[in-house]
Amino acid sequence: MRNLPDTIRIGGIEVLVLSDGVFRLDGGSMFGIVPRPLWEAERGTDEEGRVTLACNCFLILAGKTKILVDSGIGRKFDEKRRRIYALDGRTLPEELAAAGFSPRDVDFVVNTHLHMDHAGWNASPGGGDSGGLVPTFPNARYVVERRELYAAGHPTELNRRTYLPENWVPVANAGLFLVYDWKLDIVPGVTVFRTGGHTPGHACVMIRDGGRTAVAAGDLLPTSSHRRVPWATAYDMFPVETMDARRWLLREAARKRWLLLCDHEPEFKAFYLKEGAIPDRYEVEAARD
Numbered sequence: 001m002r003n004l005p006d007t008i009r010i011g012g013i014e015v016l017v018l019s020d021g022v023f024r025l026d027g028g029s030m031f032g033i034v035p036r037p038l039w040e041a042e043r044g045t046d047e048e049g050r051v052t053l054a055c056n057c058f059l060i061l062a063g064k065t066k067i068l069v070d071s072g073i074g075r076k077f078d079e080k081r082r083r084i085y086a087l088d089g090r091t092l093p094e095e096l097a098a099a100g101f102s103p104r105d106v107d108f109v110v111n112t113h114l115h116m117d118h119a120g121w122n123a124s125p126g127g128g129d130s131g132g133l134v135p136t137f138p139n140a141r142y143v144v145e146r147r148e149l150y151a152a153g154h155p156t157e158l159n160r161r162t163y164l165p166e167n168w169v170p171v172a173n174a175g176l177f178l179v180y181d182w183k184l185d186i187v188p189g190v191t192v193f194r195t196g197g198h199t200p201g202h203a204c205v206m207i208r209d210g211g212r213t214a215v216a217a218g219d220l221l222p223t224s225s226h227r228r229v230p231w232a233t234a235y236d237m238f239p240v241e242t243m244d245a246r247r248w249l250l251r252e253a254a255r256k257r258w259l260l261l262c263d264h265e266p267e268f269k270a271f272y273l274k275e276g277a278i279p280d281r282y283e284v285e286a287a288r289d
C-alpha cells in the first residue's frame with residue numbers, strides 16, 4: 001500500500017490525489033443503457049455483477065489555500081451497507097494525515113454534487129454525549145451549487161438513497177455552506193462551474209496555472225470508460241444534459257490537452273484524452289507527471 005498520495009502539478013498549484021478507499025456498485029447502475037457485454041469487457045465484474053470503483057478526492061494547494069474536491073464515501077454505514085458496497089481501503093482522513101494535514105487545515109470543501117459517494121466525509125460523529133454529527137472540516141466553507149442543495153433537500157425516488165441528509169444537514173446547521181449560482185472563482189486559478197446532467201447542480205472544478213489546465217470532472221466522467229458520450233450512469237437525472245456537457249468537456253480536454261481528474265477510476269486517476277479519426281471517439285493516455 002502506498003504511504004503518500006500522488007501529487008500533480010498544474011503550474012504553481014499542487015493537486016494531491018487522496019483516496020477514500022474502494023467500493024463496489026452494480027455495473028448496470030454505472031453504465032445505464034449500455035449493454036452489459038460492452039462495459040463488462042472493459043471493467044470486469046465480481047460474482048454479484050458489481051464493478052470496483054475508487055473514491056478519489058483531490059486536495060488543491062493553491063498558495064496558502066487548501067481546497068478539497070469531494071469528500072469520498074465516508075464510513076457512516078451500518079454493517080449491511082458496508083457489505084453491499086464492499087467498502088475497503090484507507091479513508092480520506094487517513095490519507096490527509098499521511099500528507100501532513102488535519103481536517104482543520106482545509107479552507108474549502110467543494111462538493112461536485114451531494115451524492116453519498118462524493119459527500120461522505122462532509123460530516124462525521126462529533127464525539128461527546130450527544131454523538132451527533134458535526135462538519136468534519138470545521139474551518140472550511142462547503143461550496144455547493146444552489147440547485148444541488150435544493151435537490152438534496154427535495155429527493156425523488158431516483159436519488160433518495162444517495163442524497164443522505166447526514167451528509168449535508170449538519171453542514172447547513174453549522175452555517176458552513178457557500179452557495180453559488182453557475183460559477184464561482186474560489187481563488188485565482190481555481191473555478192467551480194455547473195454542468196448539470198448527473199444532478200441538477202452537478203459541477204466540475206477547473207484548475208489553471210502556468211499554461212496548464214486540469215478538470216476534476218466529478219460524475220460527468222466517473223471513470224475513463226465514460227469517455228463515450230452516451231455512457232451515462234443510470235442515476236443521471238438529465239442524461240441528455242450529461243451528454244451535451246460531456247461532449248464539450250471531452251472535446252476541449254482532447255484538443256487543449258486538459259488533464260482529467262477522475263473520482264471513481266481505480267487505475268487512471270488522472271489522464272489525458274487523444275482524439276481519433278472518428279468524431280467523439282477518444283483514447284486514454286495515462287498522465288506521467
Ligand SMILES: [Zn+2]
Pocket residue numbers: 113115118198219235
Ligand atoms: Zn453521483
